[in-house]
Amino acid sequence: MPRSKHSFSLKQAAGVAMMLAFAFFALLPIIWALVLSFRPTSHLFVPIWEAPTVLTLDNFSTLARSDFPFALFNSLVTAGASTALAMLIGVPAGFALAKGRSHRKFIASWLLLLLRMAPPVGFVIPLFLLYLNVGLIDTWAGLIAAYMVLTLPLVVWSSWTSMAQVPDELIEACLLDGATLFQTLTKVVIPAARPGIIATAVLAFLIAWNDFFFALIITRSDTVTAPVAIMNFVSYARVDWGSIALASVVLTVPTVPVIIFANKYIVQSMGGAVKG
Amino acid sequence: MKPSMLKNATLGAGLAMSVALPTVAVADEINVVLFAMPYTQGLAKLEADFEAATGHTANIEVIGQDVFENRITLSFTGQTGDVDVVHTPVIQVQRWIEAGWLRPITAEVDGMATKDDILAGPLDAYLVNGDRWALPFFAETGMMAYRTDLLAAAGYDAPPATWDEMLEVAAAVKTDQVGALAMRVAPGQGFNMFVFPMIMRAYGGAFFTDYSGGDLTPNMNTPEALAGLEVYSQLMNDYGPEGIGNFNFGEVAASIQSGQVAMIVDGTSIAARALDPEQSQFADQISIAAVPSGPAGRSPAIAVHGLGIPADAPNPEASFAFIEWATSAETLTKIALSEPYPDFIRASVAENPEVVAKYEGIHPDFLNLKVEMLGDAIGHYRPLLPQWPEIGQIVGENINAAVNEIMSNEDALAQSDADIADIMSE
Amino acid sequence: MGVQTLFQRSYNQMLMPAVLAVIIFAVLPLVGMFGLSFTDFNLIKGWGGEVGLHNFFKLADDRRFIASINVMLMLSVGGVIFQVVMGTLIAVGLEKIVPRWKFMRGIFVVPFVVPAIAVALIWLSLFTPTLSPINAFFDIFGITVPAFLTTQYGAIAAIVIADTWASFPFVMLLILAALQGISSDLDEAASIDGATKMQIFWRITLPLLKPALLMVALFRFIETLKHFPLIFVMTNGGPGRSTQATNYYAYIQTFQSSNVSYGAAIAVFLFLFAAIISFYVARANARISGA
Numbered sequence: 005m006p007r008s009k010h011s012f013s014l015k016q017a018a019g020v021a022m023m024l025a026f027a028f029f030a031l032l033p034i035i036w037a038l039v040l041s042f043r044p045t046s047h048l049f050v051p052i053w054e055a056p057t058v059l060t061l062d063n064f065s066t067l068a069r070s071d072f073p074f075a076l077f078n079s080l081v082t083a084g085a086s087t088a089l090a091m092l093i094g095v096p097a098g099f100a101l102a103k104g105r106s107h108r109k110f111i112a113s114w115l116l117l118l119l120r121m122a123p124p125v126g127f128v129i130p131l132f133l134l135y136l137n138v139g140l141i142d143t144w145a146g147l148i149a150a151y152m153v154l155t156l157p158l159v160v161w162s163s164w165t166s167m168a169q170v171p172d173e174l175i176e177a178c179l180l181d182g183a184t185l186f187q188t189l190t191k192v193v194i195p196a197a198r199p200g201i202i203a204t205a206v207l208a209f210l211i212a213w214n215d216f217f218f219a220l221i222i223t224r225s226d227t228v229t230a231p232v233a234i235m236n237f238v239s240y241a242r243v244d245w246g247s248i249a250l251a252s253v254v255l256t257v258p259t260v261p262v263i264i265f266a267n268k269y270i271v272q273s274m275g276g277a278v279k280g
Numbered sequence: 281m282k283p284s285m286l287k288n289a290t291l292g293a294g295l296a297m298s299v300a301l302p303t304v305a306v307a308d309e310i311n312v313v314l315f316a317m318p319y320t321q322g323l324a325k326l327e328a329d330f331e332a333a334t335g336h337t338a339n340i341e342v343i344g345q346d347v348f349e350n351r352i353t354l355s356f357t358g359q360t361g362d363v364d365v366v367h368t369p370v371i372q373v374q375r376w377i378e379a380g381w382l383r384p385i386t387a388e389v390d391g392m393a394t395k396d397d398i399l400a401g402p403l404d405a406y407l408v409n410g411d412r413w414a415l416p417f418f419a420e421t422g423m424m425a426y427r428t429d430l431l432a433a434a435g436y437d438a439p440p441a442t443w444d445e446m447l448e449v450a451a452a453v454k455t456d457q458v459g460a461l462a463m464r465v466a467p468g469q470g471f472n473m474f475v476f477p478m479i480m481r482a483y484g485g486a487f488f489t490d491y492s493g494g495d496l497t498p499n500m501n502t503p504e505a506l507a508g509l510e511v512y513s514q515l516m517n518d519y520g521p522e523g524i525g526n527f528n529f530g531e532v533a534a535s536i537q538s539g540q541v542a543m544i545v546d547g548t549s550i551a552a553r554a555l556d557p558e559q560s561q562f563a564d565q566i567s568i569a570a571v572p573s574g575p576a577g578r579s580p581a582i583a584v585h586g587l588g589i590p591a592d593a594p595n596p597e598a599s600f601a602f603i604e605w606a607t608s609a610e611t612l613t614k615i616a617l618s619e620p621y622p623d624f625i626r627a628s629v630a631e632n633p634e635v636v637a638k639y640e641g642i643h644p645d646f647l648n649l650k651v652e653m654l655g656d657a658i659g660h661y662r663p664l665l666p667q668w669p670e671i672g673q674i675v676g677e678n679i680n681a682a683v684n685e686i687m688s689n690e691d692a693l694a695q696s697d698a699d700i701a702d703i704m705s706e
Numbered sequence: 707m708g709v710q711t712l713f714q715r716s717y718n719q720m721l722m723p724a725v726l727a728v729i730i731f732a733v734l735p736l737v738g739m740f741g742l743s744f745t746d747f748n749l750i751k752g753w754g755g756e757v758g759l760h761n762f763f764k765l766a767d768d769r770r771f772i773a774s775i776n777v778m779l780m781l782s783v784g785g786v787i788f789q790v791v792m793g794t795l796i797a798v799g800l801e802k803i804v805p806r807w808k809f810m811r812g813i814f815v816v817p818f819v820v821p822a823i824a825v826a827l828i829w830l831s832l833f834t835p836t837l838s839p840i841n842a843f844f845d846i847f848g849i850t851v852p853a854f855l856t857t858q859y860g861a862i863a864a865i866v867i868a869d870t871w872a873s874f875p876f877v878m879l880l881i882l883a884a885l886q887g888i889s890s891d892l893d894e895a896a897s898i899d900g901a902t903k904m905q906i907f908w909r910i911t912l913p914l915l916k917p918a919l920l921m922v923a924l925f926r927f928i929e930t931l932k933h934f935p936l937i938f939v940m941t942n943g944g945p946g947r948s949t950q951a952t953n954y955y956a957y958i959q960t961f962q963s964s965n966v967s968y969g970a971a972i973a974v975f976l977f978l979f980a981a982i983i984s985f986y987v988a989r990a991n992a993r994i995s996g997a
C-alpha cells in the first residue's frame with residue numbers, strides 16, 4: 005500500500021462508523037427477536053435493560069407443543085424437494101439455452117423473468133381450482149409443484165448465466181471425445197460452473213422457504229408450512245410475541261450457516277452475470 | 281405426527297409430477313377447523329374427551345384468524361368436503377348462507393334436550409330465513425376496564441358513565457407516560473368496526489336509515505354519527521397511548537396489562553385478560569365498568585361465534601354429534617375453568633359454583649356486568665347482512681383514515697355512505 | 707458451431723421437461739387469470755358469465771385502484787432507492803473501508819434469509835411504540851419517537867424500512883460481484899495520479915457499476931410490486947388506505963370482497979406492468995452479459 009500512516013483520517017473514521025451503523029441496523033431486529041424469545045409474557049413490555057435477568061424458556065415449550073415443529077418439517081421437505089426438482093429439470097434447460105442454438109434467447113429470458121414476476125394473487129385462484137380438480141390440495145406434491153412456479157424460472161435463468169461463462173472449447177473437446185451431451189453437462193459443465201450452480205440452488209431454496217402466500221392458499225392441516233403456522237400465534241385477545249419471535253428465530257437459524265457458506269458462491273456467480 | 285404424514289412421505293418420495301391419491305377418509309374422523317381464541321384453544325386440548333364420549337375421533341385444527349378466513353372461503357368455494365365442522369361467526373353467517381355453504385341444522389337443534397339452557401340471544405342469532413345454521417359457543421360483549429389508582433390520582437372515584445364524561449376523565453388522566461384510553465383503531469370489520477359503533481350508536485348514529493324497518497338506505501352521514509366519530513377521533517388522538525392509530529385487540533390488551541394506559545373499552549375477553557394477574561402487572565388495581573352511554577343510550581358491542589356444518593360435509597350426523605358435545609354444559613364448563621373464557625352461552629354454566637368462583641375471583645361483578653351488557657346489546661350491532669364483511673372492511677378503512685387524520689370526519693362518513701351504496705347496489 | 711448443430715436435438719430434449727413444467731404449473735394458471743378477468747365470478751354469488759372488458763372499464767373508474775397505484779409506486783420507488791444506496795454503500799465499504807473484517811459480510815447477509823412473514827412480524831413489534839425497544843430507549847432521554855404506523859407517510863416509511871432491511875443484502879451481494887469484476891489497477895493508477903478515494907469512487911467505481919446498479923434496481927423494483935406479507939402483517943393496508951398497494955388491493959378484492967374476477971383484472975394489470983419492466987431488465991441483462 006502506497007498510503008502512509010497519517011492517512012487514517014477523519015474520513016476513514018467516518019467510513020468505519022458508517023459500516024458499524026449499518027451493521028447495527030442489520031443486527032438490531034435479529035437481536036430483538038432473540039430477546040423477545042426469552043422474555044416471559046409478564047415482562048414483554050418492560051425494557052430489557054430494566055430487568056435483564058427476567059428470562060424464561062416457556063416459549064420453547066409453547067412452540068414444541070404447537071403445530072410449529074410439524075410445519076417446519078413440511079417447510080423443509082417442500083422447499084428442499086422443489087429445489088432439487090427445479091435443479092434437476094432447470095439446469096439442463098439452462099445449459100441448453102446457454103449453449104444451444106436458438107434465435108429466441110431474448111424472448112426466453114424475458115419470459116422467464118415474466119414468470120418470476122407474475123403476481124401470485126392473480127394466478128393462485130386458477131391454481132387452486134386446477135389443484136382441486138386433480139386432488140393436489142393439501143399435498144406435498146401440490147406444494148412442491150407450486151414452488152416450482154417460483155423456483156424453476158430462477159433456476160433456468162441463473163444457471164443459464166453461469167453456464168454461459170463455460171468456454172465452448174471445453175464442451176466441444178468433451179463432445180469430440182465421444183461423450184453425450186448429458187455426460188458433458190454433468191462431467192464438465194456443472195463442475196466448471198460450480199459456484200453458480202451452488203448459488204442457484206441456495207437462492208431457489210430460500211425462495212420456497214420464504215413463501216407465505218402459496219402455502220396460505222393451497223395447504224390445509226396436513227402440509228401447512230412454517231411461515232403460515234407462525235400466524236397461528238396471533239390469536240384473538242392475545243398476540244403471543246414471545247412465540248412469534250422464537251418461531252422467527254427458529255425459522256431463520258437453519259438457513260444462516262447456509263447463506264454464510266454460500267454467499268461467496270453467490271457473489272462469484274453473480275459476478276458472471278454482471279461483468280460478462 | 282399426523283396420520284396422513286406417512287401417505288405424504290410416500291408421495292413425496294416418488295413425486296415428480298405425480299398426481300396425489302384421492303384422500304381416503306378415515307371412518308368417523310371429524311375434521312374441525314377453528315380460529316384461535318381461548319375457547320377454541322381449550323377445545324383442542326379435549327380431543328380425547330370427545331372420543332371417550334362419542335366413539336368418534338376428532339382432528340381439531342386451530343389456526344390464525346386471517347389464515348382461517350382465506351382458507352375456509354376457498355374450501356367452501358371448491359366444495360373440498362374436507363371440513364366437517366366449521367367455526368361460524370355470526371358476522372359471516374348470512375354471507376355463507378347466501379352462498380349456500382352451510383347446512384341447516386334446525387331439526388337437530390330443536391331436538392336437543394338441553395336447548396333451553398342456551399341463552400336465547402346468541403342461539404337465535406343463527407336463526408336466519410326460518411332455519412338454524414349453527415350453535416353458539418361464545419357471546420362476547422363490550423366492557424370497560426380501568427385503573428382505579430390512576431383515576432383516583434386524577435380525582436375520580438368512579439369510571440366515566442358517558443362518553444362525554446370519558447372525554448373529561450381522559451383529559452385529566454392522560455400524562456406523558458400513560459395514555460388515558462385505548463380502543464381498537466386498526467381498520468377491519470372485526471377490528472375498529474367492533475368498537476366504533478359503541479360510540480356511534482350511543483350518539484344516535486346508525487349504518488342505515490331504518491335497519492329494523494327494512495330501509496337499507498346508507499345513512500352514516502348524519503350529525504349523530506358525526507358526533508360519535510368526533511368523540512372517538514378525539515379520544516384516540518388526544519388521549520390515546522402512542523401508536524394507537526394502528527392498535528388492534530392484541531395491542532389494546534397489552535397496553536393495559538403493561539400499565540401504559542388507564543382505561544380500555546373492548547370485548548369481555550380482553551377485559552378478562554386485563555384482570556388476570558398472571559398476564560397483567562397491575563391486575564390488583566384494575567376494575568371493570570359498563571360501556572359508557574350517550575344521548576341515545578348505551579350500545580355495547582356484541583360478537584357471537586358458533587359451530588356450523590359445511591354444506592358439503594360428508595357425515596352430518598357425526599358433525600352434529602361433535603357440535604353438541606363441544607357446546608355442551610360439561611365441555612363449556614371445563615373450558616371456562618381452564619382458559620380465560622367468560623363468554624360461555626349456557627345458563628347452567630353461569631350457575632356452576634366453580635365457574636362463578638373463578639370469575640368472581642377475578643372480579644366480583646364480572647359475570648353480572650357481562651349479563652347486563654349482553655342485555656343492552658342489540659343483535660344487529662353490526663348489520664346482519666351478507667354484504668357486511670365487505671361493508672365493514674371499507675367503512676373500517678374510512679373510519680381509520682378519519683382517526684389518523686388522513687380524511688376529515690365529515691368526509692369519512694360521506695365516503696362511507698357512498699361506498700355502502702356501491703356495495704348494496706351490486 | 708458444427709458440433710452444436712449436431713447436438714441440437716439433445717439440447718431440445720434438455721429443454722423439454724422445463725418447458726412442460728412451466729406450461730403446466732405457470733402458464734396454465736396465468737391463462738386462467740386472464741380468463742377470469744373477462745368474467746364475473748364471485749365467491750359468494752357464483753358464476754355471472756362472461757363480461758368482456760367490463761372489469762377493466764371498472765378499474766378506470768375505481769378511486770381505490772388509482773390510489774393503490776400511487777401507494778405501490780411510493781413503496782417500490784422508495785424501497786428501491788434505499789436498498790440500492792445502502793446495498794452499494796455496504797458493498798463498497800466492505801471492499802474499501804473494512805476489507806480485513808471478513809466477518810462483516812456474514813453479518814450483512816443474515817437479513818437475507820429471514821422469511822418475509824418473520825420480517826414483517828419482527829418489524830411490526832419494532833414499530834409498536836408500547837413494545838418497541840427503540841421507543842423505550844429514547845424515552846430515557848425524554849424523547850418521544852413518533853408512531854410510524856399511524857400516519858400516511860410514516861406507515862409507508864415503515865414498510866420501506868422493513869423491506870430495505872430484508873433486501874439490501876441482495877443488492878450488496880450483486881454489487882460485490884460487480885466490484886470484483888472491476889480491476890483494482892484502475893484505482894491504483896488513479897490514486898498514484900493523486901485522486902482522493904472519494905474522487906475514485908465517484909469518477910471511476912460508480913460509472914463502472916452503472917449497468918449492475920440498473921439491473922439490480924429494476925429487478926428489485928419488480929419484486930417490490932409483489933409486496934404482500936409486510937402490508938398484510940404490519941398495517942392491514944392502513945392507516946385508512948395509505949398502504950393499500952395494488953397487489954394488496956387485489957388480495958382484498960379477491961378474498962375480502964369475494965370479487966375473484968375483479969381481483970384477477972387487477973392482477974392482469976400488475977402483470978402487464980411487470981411485463982414492461984421485465985422487458986427492460988432482460989434488455990439490460992442482455993447488454994451487460996453481451997448475450
